[in-house]
Amino acid sequence: MRRVWLLAAAAAAYLLAAWMVAPGFYDGFAPAQPYNWLCPPFHVAANQPPKSGSLQIKIIGGVSDANSAFTDDVQVVIGFLPGAFDATGKTVIAVDIKPVSPCPKPPGLTFVTNTYLITAGAPLVKKSSLLMRYSDIVPAPSTVYYSSSADGPWTSIGALSEAQPFTIDTTTDKLGYFAAGYPTNSVSHSSSTTWLLPLAIALLIIAVLVAGIPLAIMRRRRAGVEGEPDESEP
């Protein structure tokens, strides 16, 4: 019985230690998804500062051209449809994406990406697609937050289905401050791959229980018949 308790204590110690570092223990075979942090998590040793991005959108026949603006490290991509801007009186529209410093930390929300300020020389009149990349060492965000000021208030503008791993997509009809995150008191995160690992673990737990209970009963009966102690050597 002492061995069982020692194993249980070791399992508990492991769970505690692994919980303190995302994603928990792994042998590190999976390629990392590097992310350039403005305010890196405490466990990030090496970090590069995030990049900015800019784009000049042409006005063709009075209509803004279709194009995409992105940061040089491709952590933020915003795509504009033809006529996405009110191009009245413009010949070109400048779009800028800049990481915001200091990092906003609104109460009740956890941002898992940098906050970016996206500005343009003309107002948006059509929805534009926004993609934000996030790191593999943080919990996945459940939504993208928008604010017209770095001080907030922050509004969730939702998230579309994930096109690629470690990215979150949404649409926006206005420009301003954007960050991906989740409510601090929430543990649910949207991702198309989110359910895979929990499902596998659930199946393993079921397999252990379904097969383990009969095995334990058989062992107990055999021990009873043979008069052996319960904790016989393997």
Next chain:
Amino acid sequence: MLSVLKSRPAARVAVIGTYILLVEWTRALSSNVSHAAAAALILGGFALLLAGLGWPADRLGLGKSRLGFRILGGFALAVVLLLPAAARASAAPILPAFLAVPAIVVSVGEEIAFRGALYAALDDIGGVPVAIIGSTALWTAAHALSHPPEFLFAVAAAGLLLALWRWACKDLVAPIIGHVIADLAL
């Protein structure tokens, strides 16, 4: 040389420990070379398996007795190893398919080397406590180059759990299964 190793358990521990550490560190460094990751992992995994050569299967904790219990134990260990990652699911990197075979080879190699050969060698010189603590310490040191320092507590705790299973159940099959599943998942 071999006769010296057979007659001197301490020398055997030193040779096995040094060999395993060198293999693991070389593997960790060469895995960073672009396009060489899979090859480095497979070669490193097979090199670790060599540490188990010459040991009787039962000394390594291998055997077919109570196979159902061992397999089930492997599943249970996998559940424990993966539970923190599963709880925050999408924070976990998904292992690319091309690294599946290398991950299996390395997982089996690490178990044979650390909880198999090294554990048995340490057991010979200092008994179970030395085997558990020593194999866990070397396992942690072996991951020092491949993992950020913050991860090493979790690595050490995983090593301790697997070593305790090795002692409590006199079994290496379950740690192998648990380790393989964990590495395939992440």
